[in-house]
Amino acid sequence: MPVPDGLGAQLREPLFDRIALIGMGLIGSSLARVCRRKGLAREIIAADSSAQVRAEVGGLGLADQVAEKLATAVEGADLVILCVPVGAMGPVAQEIAPYLLPGAILSDVGSVKTAIIKAVTPHLPGTVDFVPAHPVAGTEQSGPAAGFATLFLNRWSIVTPPAGTNPQAVARLASFWQGAGANVEVMDAAHHDLVLAITSHVPHLIAYNIVGTAADLEQVTQLEVIKFSAGGFRDFTRIAASDPVMWRDIFLNNKEAVLETLGRFNEDLSALQRMIRNGDGKALFDLFTRTRTIRRGIIEQGQETSAPDFGRRAGET
Amino acid sequence: MPVPDGLGAQLREPLFDRIALIGMGLIGSSLARVCRRKGLAREIIAADSSAQVRAEVGGLGLADQVAEKLATAVEGADLVILCVPVGAMGPVAQEIAPYLLPGAILSDVGSVKTAIIKAVTPHLPGTVDFVPAHPVAGTEQSGPAAGFATLFLNRWSIVTPPAGTNPQAVARLASFWQGAGANVEVMDAAHHDLVLAITSHVPHLIAYNIVGTAADLEQVTQLEVIKFSAGGFRDFTRIAASDPVMWRDIFLNNKEAVLETLGRFNEDLSALQRMIRNGDGKALFDLFTRTRTIRRGIIEQGQETSAPDFGRRAGET
Numbered sequence: 001m002p003v004p005d006g007l008g009a010q011l012r013e014p015l016f017d018r019i020a021l022i023g024m025g026l027i028g029s030s031l032a033r034v035c036r037r038k039g040l041a042r043e044i045i046a047a048d049s050s051a052q053v054r055a056e057v058g059g060l061g062l063a064d065q066v067a068e069k070l071a072t073a074v075e076g077a078d079l080v081i082l083c084v085p086v087g088a089m090g091p092v093a094q095e096i097a098p099y100l101l102p103g104a105i106l107s108d109v110g111s112v113k114t115a116i117i118k119a120v121t122p123h124l125p126g127t128v129d130f131v132p133a134h135p136v137a138g139t140e141q142s143g144p145a146a147g148f149a150t151l152f153l154n155r156w157s158i159v160t161p162p163a164g165t166n167p168q169a170v171a172r173l174a175s176f177w178q179g180a181g182a183n184v185e186v187m188d189a190a191h192h193d194l195v196l197a198i199t200s201h202v203p204h205l206i207a208y209n210i211v212g213t214a215a216d217l218e219q220v221t222q223l224e225v226i227k228f229s230a231g232g233f234r235d236f237t238r239i240a241a242s243d244p245v246m247w248r249d250i251f252l253n254n255k256e257a258v259l260e261t262l263g264r265f266n267e268d269l270s271a272l273q274r275m276i277r278n279g280d281g282k283a284l285f286d287l288f289t290r291t292r293t294i295r296r297g298i299i300e301q302g303q304e305t306s307a308p309d310f311g312r313r314a315g316e317t
Numbered sequence: 318m319p320v321p322d323g324l325g326a327q328l329r330e331p332l333f334d335r336i337a338l339i340g341m342g343l344i345g346s347s348l349a350r351v352c353r354r355k356g357l358a359r360e361i362i363a364a365d366s367s368a369q370v371r372a373e374v375g376g377l378g379l380a381d382q383v384a385e386k387l388a389t390a391v392e393g394a395d396l397v398i399l400c401v402p403v404g405a406m407g408p409v410a411q412e413i414a415p416y417l418l419p420g421a422i423l424s425d426v427g428s429v430k431t432a433i434i435k436a437v438t439p440h441l442p443g444t445v446d447f448v449p450a451h452p453v454a455g456t457e458q459s460g461p462a463a464g465f466a467t468l469f470l471n472r473w474s475i476v477t478p479p480a481g482t483n484p485q486a487v488a489r490l491a492s493f494w495q496g497a498g499a500n501v502e503v504m505d506a507a508h509h510d511l512v513l514a515i516t517s518h519v520p521h522l523i524a525y526n527i528v529g530t531a532a533d534l535e536q537v538t539q540l541e542v543i544k545f546s547a548g549g550f551r552d553f554t555r556i557a558a559s560d561p562v563m564w565r566d567i568f569l570n571n572k573e574a575v576l577e578t579l580g581r582f583n584e585d586l587s588a589l590q591r592m593i594r595n596g597d598g599k600a601l602f603d604l605f606t607r608t609r610t611i612r613r614g615i616i617e618q619g620q621e622t623s624a625p626d627f628g629r630r631a632g633e634t
Contacts, residue, residue: 111548136545136547136548137547138547138548139625139626140612140625140626141625146625155547156544156545156547158545185544191536194536194537195537195541195542195545196545196548198527198530198531198534198537198542198550199531199537199541199542199545199546199548199549199550200545200548200549200550201548202527203527203548203549203550203552203553204549205586205589205593206523206527206586207549208589208604208605208608209582209585209586209589210515210519210520210523210582211608211611211612212585212589212604212607212608213515213578213581213582213585214515214516214611215607215608215611216581216585217515217578217581219508219511220511220512220515220516222611222614223614224512224516225512225515225516225611226611226614226615226618226620227473227502227618227620228453228473228475228512228513228516228517229516229615229620229621230453230454230455230472230473230620230621231428231453231455231513231516231517231518231520232516232517232520232521232524232556233515233516233517233520234612234615234620234621235520235552235553235555235556236520236552237608237611237612237615237621238552238612238621238626238627239549239552240605240608240609240611240612241608241609241612241613242605244601244602244605244606244609245602247601247605248598248601248602248605249598251592251593251601252593252596252598252601255593255594255596258593259590259593259594261530261534262586262590264530264533264534265526265527265530266583266586268526268529268530268533269522269523269526269579269583272522272525272526272529273576273579275568276522276568276569276572276575276576277572277576279569279572281404281565281566281569284561284564284565284568284569285561285562285565287525287529288525288557288559288561288564288565289561290529290532291525291528291529291532291554291557291558292557292558292561294528294531294532294539294542294543294554294557295457295528295551295554295555295557295558296558297539297540297543298543298546298551298554301543301544303543303544303546303547303551304546304547304551304554304555304629305629308456308457308458308463309456309457309555310555310627310628310629311627311628311629312621312622312627312628
């Protein structure tokens with residue numbers, strides 16, 4: 001009997017024979033879990049460069065086989081998904097390229113797409129279909145123990161095939177993400193990078209920034225910041241607790257879209273600053289009223305809980 | 318038998334004979350609920366300028382009496398708490414001043430303290446003790462239906478008595494907040510305004526700002542912003558869905574501390590922008606690592622849940 005977790009029943013037939021997941025952090029380990037839970041692949045091979053992560057994955061029983069060597073991991077795999085930080089995509093692609101099965105689909109889960117396509121494509125043989133993708137899902141936690149099978153449920157996975165990509169490979173990868181519970185959107189890589197700059201990268205940047213500012217203030221102690229964080233600050237610290245390597249690579253590899261969006265943010269912030277300095281209550285009220293409607297849209301689209309304070313309650317913390 | 322909600326048993330003796338709550342939004346209505354739940358006052362009088370809110374409060378049975386006229390509400394009350402937006406504190410204090418019981422304690426729950434002390438104090442007779450306070454607690458929702466009795470549980474209530482305030486009145490108000498489940502900290506009003514600028518006011522400002530920026534981008538549609546918000550943006554929309562009147566008044570009345578803190582935020586953001594432009598991965602990694610420790614402190618101090626993504630799960634949204 002299926003577990004009532006919203007993922008539904010197992011597939012009758014696996015979509016892939018053997019899936020190789022390279023990198024077993026939050027995303028890779030969640031993929032392993034949902035692959036097994038839904039029967040998306042007949043066999044799951046996991047690889048990671050860290051011996052500690054490999055031991056954890058083995059202990060958790062997340063894969064049929066845990067490989068140290070990437071050549072071993074991808075051998076005979078008809079789907080290979082790179083779940084490593086953005087900066088590692090190119091080198092990993094170069095390393096596995098000679099061992100990829102002809103006809104295999106290669107994909108990734110990176111949060112930027114143009115830079116990854118540029119870094120990965122030159123290494124690949126013509127016998128392999130590269131279909132880049134980005135599941136817009138995650139938590140602030142890292143590592144294989146932090147993953148869970150429903151991470152992608154009702155979230156969006158954005159597939160960004162370069163011009164000329166085999167449409168059948170795109171369709172198979174889309175089916176894979178739908179099998180994992182996600183909705184699929186196909187998008188141009190450059191547009192993806194711009195959309196994610198505003199919905200993810202710049203929000204992370206300003207969260208990291210304000211948490212840094214708070215840590216450096218002379219007139220307010222760190223203990224005060226911590227004690228009185230329930231006024232709003234603590235929400236920012238969740239985002240600013242995300243994996244540092246992953247986020248360093250995102251900013252280094254989506255530089256243009258991030259800087260452009262940040263420029264707009266700064267212009268708007270200057271205007272807001274002037275409203276406060278000039279005591280323009282009407283303009284403040286109008287902005288604060290307008291922003292409410294966006295949240296309503298997010299809740300209606302099923303991308304957020306409507307419970308106040310995300311359903312957090314003092315008694316539960 | 319007490320409800321197992323973390324608030325503990327009712328007091329044997331009420332701390333106050335009659336409490337008048339002026340303004341029955343999220344905070345006022347939560348206070349009414351915890352007053353009754355814990356037996357903090359023998360009688361609860363609620364007042365609100367909106368007929369609709371008064372009807373809601375009556376329907377929810379939150380008070381022993383719902384008053385339209387402020388003079389009626391404060392009559393005979395030995396504790397009066399102003400739960401109105403910051404900008405309304407002065408006018409309300411002026412209106413109730415002639416009717417306050419000699420020996421009564423007057424308090425408030427406003428998120429800025431210096432401006433409120435300046436606006437309220439001139440109207441008060443010498444027979445009344447004014448003890449300003451600020452419970453650092455809330456959600457993005459508004460109105461009497463949004464309140465709940467455990468809102469203040471394990472949160473901090475900051476009491477900011479001006480020099481010369483009757484220490485017995487301060488102690489009684491501290492007991493009241495402790496009875497409501499809160500921890501109490503006594504602080505200078507100016508320092509409070511600086512602490513809250515970084516822990517609450519500027520975070521709200523930049524959340525309002527980025528949600529506004531996202532709404533105005535030409536290259537990214539509003540639907541895209543909504544669909545792909547799970548990458549981080551949606552957390553900001555929660556904060557940017559807070560009550561517009563309340564927040565307009567906060568920024569108009571804590572102008573100096575907000576602009577000063579915002580100046581620091583902007584300096585830090587310029588430095589971060591340069592790190593990205595220069596591709597300085599080491600500096601980015603160092604900042605992103607440092608900010609993780611602050612969240613750990615907030616969780617250890619019981620001001621936040623340690624559950625990933627605040628305990629949100631796709632299946633529950």
